[in-house]
Amino acid sequence: MPIVFAHLRSFHAVAKHKGFTAAADALHISQPTVTTQVKELEERYGVELLVRRGRRVELTDTGAALYDISRRIMGLHDEAEELLQSSGKLTTGQLRLAAVGPFHATEMIARFLARFPKIKVSMLLGNSDQTLQRLLTLESDIAIIAHVVDDPRVHSVPFSTHEVVAFVSSDHPWNRRLNVGIAEFADQPLIWREKGSTTRRAFEAAAAEKAVPLSPLLEIGSREGVWKAVEQGLGIGIVADFEFVAHPRLRTLRISDADIRTEYHVACLNERRTSPKIAAFMATVLQ
DSSP: OOOOHHHHHHHHHHHHHTSHHHHHHHHTSOHHHHHHHHHHHHHHHTOOOEEEETTEEEEOHHHHHHHHHHHHHHHHHHHHHHHHHHTTSOOSOEEEEEESOHHHHHHHHHHHHHHOTTSEEEEEEOOHHHHHHHHHTTSOSEEEESSOOOOTTEEEEEEEEEEEEEEEETTSTTTTOSEEOGGGGTTOEEEEEOTTOHHHHHHHHHHHHTTOOOEEEEEESSHHHHHHHHHTTSOEEEEEGGGOOOOTTEEEEEETTOOOEEEEEEEEEGGGTTOHHHHHHHHHHTO
């Protein structure tokens, strides 16, 4: 017997919102209805999809596998509804972006909304690994990533290339310099982004190629945190040139003997390239 869409939709909502009450609110139906539909789904196939933990629920292994499928199904369902409602004119709907930083992303959003002002746009920020994962798990429709994506599931187009530079505080001995050699970073206190940062990965690769030993002092999960730590004189920061924001207590230095760059890409899933909103965004920002 085919799976009932309403039952799958209720399961998906419970898994997404981590509770029956929140799922019922999201679907605008009663909680008993959601509970009954999920229970019938489990009983029909003789499986356990959810484990109740008080007011919250956790997915079993089968539930997690089904949720991966239901996210794709619900995403395609939403696209079909948007397509029919807008008749190809993109007068309604939502576009979700995941990006490694706000700099390029906000410029792209502004360009897109100038043409399609009725589309609602949301954005999640993270490092390149997190951003790619959000695309693959359908948390986002578009990803702005700072590295080449070698994955057959992903369609990506180069957008821009940027030089990686160092920056120091006004009290640092390098403050009056314009550039620095990569060997000079040996055993210097470095303020890193977390693993998964493309800028960090590119700098580490260049240092390894020159056999330069690195001594990271702090690992901080945000650009703002890195900037604040460098401003306080704790160490040296590494950043893509366009990301650096002028500050009276911070100064950038070029790395004179190593060509370290990050290449930004706009990406979507190959299977979703024909989605009207995704195709429109890619076409608009890559003109």
